[in-house]
Amino acid sequence: MAGSGHELKLLGTWASPFALRVKLALGFKVLSYEDVEEDLRNKSDLLLSSNPVHEKVPVLIHNGKPICESQIIVQYIDEAFVGTGPSLLPADPYERAIARFWAAYVDDKLLASWLQSFRGKTEEEKAEGLKQTLAAVEHMEAAFKEFSKGKPFFGGDSVGYLDVTLGALVAWVHAGEKLYGFRLFDATRSPLLNAWVERFGALDAAKAVLPEADRLVDYAKMRQADAAAAASNN
Amino acid sequence: MAGSGHELKLLGTWASPFALRVKLALGFKVLSYEDVEEDLRNKSDLLLSSNPVHEKVPVLIHNGKPICESQIIVQYIDEAFVGTGPSLLPADPYERAIARFWAAYVDDKLLASWLQSFRGKTEEEKAEGLKQTLAAVEHMEAAFKEFSKGKPFFGGDSVGYLDVTLGALVAWVHAGEKLYGFRLFDATRSPLLNAWVERFGALDAAKAVLPEADRLVDYAKMRQADAAAAASNN
Numbered sequence: 001m002a003g004s005g006h007e008l009k010l011l012g013t014w015a016s017p018f019a020l021r022v023k024l025a026l027g028f029k030v031l032s033y034e035d036v037e038e039d040l041r042n043k044s045d046l047l048l049s050s051n052p053v054h055e056k057v058p059v060l061i062h063n064g065k066p067i068c069e070s071q072i073i074v075q076y077i078d079e080a081f082v083g084t085g086p087s088l089l090p091a092d093p094y095e096r097a098i099a100r101f102w103a104a105y106v107d108d109k110l111l112a113s114w115l116q117s118f119r120g121k122t123e124e125e126k127a128e129g130l131k132q133t134l135a136a137v138e139h140m141e142a143a144f145k146e147f148s149k150g151k152p153f154f155g156g157d158s159v160g161y162l163d164v165t166l167g168a169l170v171a172w173v174h175a176g177e178k179l180y181g182f183r184l185f186d187a188t189r190s191p192l193l194n195a196w197v198e199r200f201g202a203l204d205a206a207k208a209v210l211p212e213a214d215r216l217v218d219y220a221k222m223r224q225a226d227a228a229a230a231a232s233n234n
Numbered sequence: 235m236a237g238s239g240h241e242l243k244l245l246g247t248w249a250s251p252f253a254l255r256v257k258l259a260l261g262f263k264v265l266s267y268e269d270v271e272e273d274l275r276n277k278s279d280l281l282l283s284s285n286p287v288h289e290k291v292p293v294l295i296h297n298g299k300p301i302c303e304s305q306i307i308v309q310y311i312d313e314a315f316v317g318t319g320p321s322l323l324p325a326d327p328y329e330r331a332i333a334r335f336w337a338a339y340v341d342d343k344l345l346a347s348w349l350q351s352f353r354g355k356t357e358e359e360k361a362e363g364l365k366q367t368l369a370a371v372e373h374m375e376a377a378f379k380e381f382s383k384g385k386p387f388f389g390g391d392s393v394g395y396l397d398v399t400l401g402a403l404v405a406w407v408h409a410g411e412k413l414y415g416f417r418l419f420d421a422t423r424s425p426l427l428n429a430w431v432e433r434f435g436a437l438d439a440a441k442a443v444l445p446e447a448d449r450l451v452d453y454a455k456m457r458q459a460d461a462a463a464a465a466s467n468n
Contacts, residue, residue, distance in 0.1 A: 053339065053373055067331045069338060079327035093313035097301045104303060105287065139287055 008033035009061040018070040019058040021168035025074040027205035029085035088161045103165040110136040141190040170201050174213035242267035243295040252304035253292040255402035259308040261439035263319035322395045337399040344370040375424040404435050408447035
């Protein structure tokens with residue numbers, strides 16, 4: 001949006017699914033922005049002053065005003081740039097509520113349990129995480145069927161809010177499979193979402209934003225090594 | 235809205251702050267509805283079929299269509315009944331984003347840590363909960379100052395989304411003080427919010443909805459006794 005009076009700056013990290021969510025929304029809305037890569041071990045003063053409550057990425061700064069929390073940022077982008085690119089949230093209030101319900105479900109249940117399935121402190125915690133992940137996948141598969149009504153995306157013929165929300169996990173679906181041998185959406189348990197992963201990942205706007213799985217794998221291994229070293233120093 | 239073609243039914247419980255939130259929104263929007271009291275130990279088929287994912291109250295059923303999750307329901311009410319009563323969310327996209335940010339903060343941080351401060355499994359967990367609660371109160375007090383700009387409510391001269399979100403806790407502020415000797419918002423730590431609690435609670439729409447503190451105290455004691463009995467039977 002250079003020259004249009006809008007200055008957009010995104011504070012994020014390239015691997016964060018939450019920052020990727022915002023990048024996807026900006027991409028689908030065809031909004032240009034300054035992409036500021038944060039070092040989470042040494043957060044910038046701009047990040048700390050823009051999100052003093054959580055001190056987390058992503059933060060979108062629009063004409064100097066910071067907006068925090070990825071789902072809130074995506075809704076903001078949709079509302080502040082009406083008429084620029086496609087609408088992400090449906091126009092109908094009921095459909096909007098349903099989209100928000102499932103977007104919350106992605107973070108509160110699907111992502112939370114998936115993370116627990118490999119980050120749990122004990123094998124028992126991990127097993128419980130995996131069990132809940134499989135239940136969440138089953139719910140999401142049914143939701144996709146209901147939403148898409150045979151069309152390619154949650155948003156119907158084109159991507160919507162929920163595609164963006166879940167789409168941020170697509171690169172991590174591939175990386176997670178390589179790292180842990182578990183594919184979040186596969187052809188057996190969730191054939192519709194498995195096909196959606198490929199379809200979403202093939203979109204130009206997604207390809208422009210989502211990192212390569214191998215790069216995420218290297219990053220995850222490096223972080224695990226850092227965590228192990230930190231633990232052994234305690 | 236009898237006779238206006240809208241049938242609204244709320245599945246809730248009288249003591250649930252999440253159901254109270256929806257009742258407050260319906261009250262401020264001057265919408266009439268059927269108030270269905272659920273027994274959470276024996277959930278109705280209507281509740282289970284309306285919210286099969288979480289099986290929780292509140293659920294608002296509008297002309298047969300269910301909407302779940304209190305903050306999503308309040309936003310739905312505001313969007314589906316534009317022009318009926320006051321708008322709860324601000325019109326400006328940035329202000330909407332800020333209201334959503336703090337509404338999420340109320341549930342994810344303030345309420346979560348407050349609950350932990352008296353429900354924690356160990357004294358250590360409770361102490362940590364209290365510490366986080368005090369930090370969250372400090373953040374909320376600063377947010378109120380920024381939002382209200384000297385006016386009586388988060389929404390300015392009249393109540394808005396954040397007043398409704400936090401207002402659902404007002405009855406529990408009084409009950410919590412009686413139960414645990416700890417007042418969430420008090421005159422010393424959070425004078426602005428302490429005054430807001432009284433101001434909000436004195437509104438007709440709030441008085442019509444919020445239960446008496448003594449009734450909540452009796453209810454909480456009964457639930458504690460039930461939980462203790464269940465634990466001793468295991």
